[in-house]
Amino acid sequence: MSDCDTCLVRNRAICSALMPDELAVLSKLGRKQNVTRGQTLVWEGDESLVVANVIQGVLKLSVSTQDGREQIVGVVFPSDFIGRPFGKESPYGVTALTDAEVCIFTRTAFDGFAKEHPDLQHKLLQRTLDELDRARQWMMLLGRKTASERIATLLIEISDRLGAVGCSAIAPFLDKFELPMDRQQMGDLLGLTIETVSRQLTKLKEAEIIELPDRRSVVIKDRRRLENIATAA
Amino acid sequence: MSDCDTCLVRNRAICSALMPDELAVLSKLGRKQNVTRGQTLVWEGDESLVVANVIQGVLKLSVSTQDGREQIVGVVFPSDFIGRPFGKESPYGVTALTDAEVCIFTRTAFDGFAKEHPDLQHKLLQRTLDELDRARQWMMLLGRKTASERIATLLIEISDRLGAVGCSAIAPFLDKFELPMDRQQMGDLLGLTIETVSRQLTKLKEAEIIELPDRRSVVIKDRRRLENIATAA
DNA sequence: AGTCCGCATTGACCTAAGTCAAGCAAACGA
DNA sequence: TCGTTTGCTTGACTTAGGTCAATGCGGACT
Structure with missing residues (x-):
């Protein structure tokens, strides 16, 4: 090497x-x-x-x-x-x-x-x-969480793990990021179909919790609310 | 000690x-x-x-x-x-x-x-x-398998692991065993409700794939068919 | 600019599994 | 011995999410 x-x-x-x-x-x-x-x-x-x-x-x-x-x-x-x-x-x-x-x-x-x-x-x-x-x-997610909880959890998790890769001192929370996967793969990870993934994402968008500038990008607009959904609080 | x-x-x-x-x-x-x-x-x-x-x-x-x-x-x-x-x-x-x-x-x-x-x-x-x-x-089970596949997988898995504990030379396949958990716990493990667990077990019983002598016991009568269900073959 | 093409979204409908509500039976305690 | 409890089963009904079928849309190529 x-x-x-x-x-x-x-x-x-x-x-x-x-x-x-x-x-x-x-x-x-x-x-x-x-x-x-x-x-x-x-x-x-x-x-x-x-x-x-x-x-x-x-x-x-x-x-x-x-x-x-x-x-x-x-x-x-x-x-x-x-x-x-x-x-x-x-x-x-x-x-x-x-x-x-x-x-x-x-x-x-x-x-x-x-x-x-x-x-x-x-x-x-x-x-x-x-x-x-x-x-x-x-x-726990696969066995017990609902579709919206799963999507919210995934977005938080990806944001966190991409953040940990970069310099977390400068950007403690990564609120804008590229999804490293397509909708089908999100479904395969969450135990959902592509259609359910898509519907839940538009629901989050319409609730103004996230934005979806293009198919691969996500902007978290209201992290607090997203976390609440993720943890079923 | x-x-x-x-x-x-x-x-x-x-x-x-x-x-x-x-x-x-x-x-x-x-x-x-x-x-x-x-x-x-x-x-x-x-x-x-x-x-x-x-x-x-x-x-x-x-x-x-x-x-x-x-x-x-x-x-x-x-x-x-x-x-x-x-x-x-x-x-x-x-x-x-x-x-x-x-x-x-x-x-x-x-x-x-x-x-x-x-x-x-x-x-x-x-x-x-x-x-x-x-x-x-x-x-994989929690994300993608149906209720009957889950139950079948669980029975095979418990049978295998209890068998590994005992002397596997004498009893290579443990076809009669005690469940180490109740129906609720089976549900909590499989991501199902207690009612679904119960219904799937009676379905397997009626298909003569298993017997249920009492609430805690299971007898595997047709291991081959049970394995087929478990692996969705 | 126009036309593919691969994703993604959306809608209408269906079904597996969940929920709610009785029953039932072995084990338990008086 | 007989209630009582505890765990399990069964039935009727609901629903979240799946399925099937269009439709939309942005990017790549001509």
């Missing part, structure tokens, strides 16, 4: 657990790779051959039924880790939602390196625990 | 990563505790003060909305690990579904010990990754 020193996510990715000399070793094992929107990095059910760090862009993790229903089970942002280390086939596919850049490793090479580096494993454990918490919050 | 040597789950819990002398140290930090059905070990939103291994019994992890809707986001069986190590408040409550016995540690003591024992952390990481995969499969 070319150059960890200039990596956009070097302070936030799991690599930040490593000392410079260790990082040099790891960097030899990986390489940067560009991925274009829609490209699939890992197929659901395939043996888990690679893991990666996201440098730029947004990717989805998704599961499908035989008859084609799809559920997005995770969305990864810059500095997040992708893949299933330590054996096992990948129970979900990984596909780019936007053009992206990842720092990719073969799973076996990464596993071997990780075994020797407890600090890296520790970071990975913390990240996995956080991801598990997030997955569980999403289970 | 009294005695790891005779612990029912010593070969399967994360403790199995440790050497005898290390285990002796860990055992000093924990103690066995009995929990009765319905008792809550950790409250949702409380600071995470304890972690534990499950020795016997079944517990639920659950999240609630302000207005009282509940979603069960995880079910833990003997040898599973409970709690949120390394800081943070617990985003879910932990409550016993059956009488249970756990081996409990204060979080800080456990964290300290884990930091010194990479093998233990490695086990914990693998377990957390598995748990995350399971949570994601459940997201």
Whole structure:
């Protein structure tokens, strides 16, 4: 891999657990790779051959039924880790939602390196625990929330996670942002149809809680009210 | 804690990563505790003060909305690990579904010990990754499956996990078992109401796919067909 | 400028699951 | 032994969200 020193996510990715000399070793094992929107990095059910760090862009993790229903089970942002280390086939596919850049490793090479580096494993454990918490919050959404609660929650969540990627000191709340996905993908993430997503968005727009300047943009005009809807308060 | 040597789950819990002398140290930090059905070990939103291994019994992890809707986001069986190590408040409550016995540690003591024992952390990481995969499969269920698919999936899942606890060499498929939860809890786990759970169970009974000898027992009469329903094949 | 084309929106209608309200039966306590 | 409670089932009705079918609209290409 070319150059960890200039990596956009070097302070936030799991690599930040490593000392410079260790990082040099790891960097030899990986390489940067560009991925274009829609490209699939890992197929659901395939043996888990690679893991990666996201440098730029947004990717989805998704599961499908035989008859084609799809559920997005995770969305990864810059500095997040992708893949299933330590054996096992990948129970979900990984596909780019936007053009992206990842720092990719073969799973076996990464596993071997990780075994020797407890600090890296520790970071990975913390990240996995956080991801598990997030997955569980999403289970509540999928199991018990109404369509409008789901949409509101999604907008807040995306705003927060995009905000965390940028400089949060300058822009603590990101009230204007680009959706990293289309309506269908929002539906696949929320367990709704595209039509319901669309209807709920126009409802929020008509209530003047958000604006939709174009198909991909969202402006949050009344964050407080949006949060109230999201938490069913 | 009294005695790891005779612990029912010593070969399967994360403790199995440790050497005898290390285990002796860990055992000093924990103690066995009995929990009765319905008792809550950790409250949702409380600071995470304890972690534990499950020795016997079944517990639920659950999240609630302000207005009282509940979603069960995880079910833990003997040898599973409970709690949120390394800081943070617990985003879910932990409550016993059956009488249970756990081996409990204060979080800080456990964290300290884990930091010194990479093998233990490695086990914990693998377990957390598995748990995350399971949570994601459940997201597919909650987001995209119909009521009958959900019920069928639940019965298969409980049968499998109870089977894994017992001796799977003797009983590879557990076709008769006790549900570790009531109808309401099945609903909370599946994102359904109690009435829908009941109706779907009677439908499976009338199709002669299962039997329901009493409120807590299930007999799987036609596993193949049940699996077909579960996977929407 | 005009015409595709891929999304997104909107409307009319349908249905799976929720709600509300009885019944019912095993377990429980007097 | 008989109420009472607690959990489960069943039935009648409602509804949130899905389905199907137009329609709209902005961006890319000729």
